[in-house]
Amino acid sequence: MPGAKTVRVPRHVAIVMDGNGRWAKARHRPRSFGHNAGRKAVREVVEACLREGVRVLTLFAFSSENWHRPEDEVGALMSLFLRALDKEVDELHGHGVRLRFIGDLAAFDEPLRQRMRAAMTHTAGNDALHMNVAVSYGGRWDIVQATRQAAAAVARGELRAEEIDEARLGQWMSLAELPSLDLFIRTGGERRISNFLLWQVAYAELYFTDTLWPDFDQACLREAIEDYARRERRYGRTSAQVITVP
């Protein structure tokens, strides 16, 4: 943004993209119309992250609980994901975006899984922005899958139960290889985590906005980043102990 002032930029931003259904309802259109409009907002946010210097963007596209939505809505979301994968991956690749999918990918049918794998492989060498799309994801699921891996390592005799600590378990959590979460954004007016990134959110700053996801644009992300830059992150220490990095 020309003339925009320099602010402390979060390295890792996660977003709960809420409000598509209400946005569509206000226009007397089906919920799938709102999800489609949400795709444009994803593009806006990716562009803004590239411009602002955000290194990692994690989006909650489909939760473990979303499988319980009406069948036609789940179907519409699946075909939207397929279309997005077919249409957007080359462009993301052109911008140097590395795409990852996190969640219980085994829950999807093979054609979709195959496209997700292909997109991850195709963009694996990119580093301009790491974009993670959480699908069939739940924060509790993540903790359970990490715990299972720890238990399996113990069963194989590679680890003793007493050696499992936060750092060790954290290594098996989704996104462990990336910078830790700095800023958690939720659009659509609710003030909840809704089982997203429960482990990873531990020290993140939370930002809630009433803006519905399809209306969330580059200026909205800028506003969230400016709000983040004004926060003091203490990690349990006192204000006096904190050295504020400009």
Ligand code: FPP
């Ligand atoms: C929540 O809004 C949104 C979803 C369950 C789907 C999010 C999906 C997209 C934004 C599609 C594009 C994403 C990618 C990665 C291509 P809601 O339906 O709960 O809205 P409501 O609270 O107003 O009902």
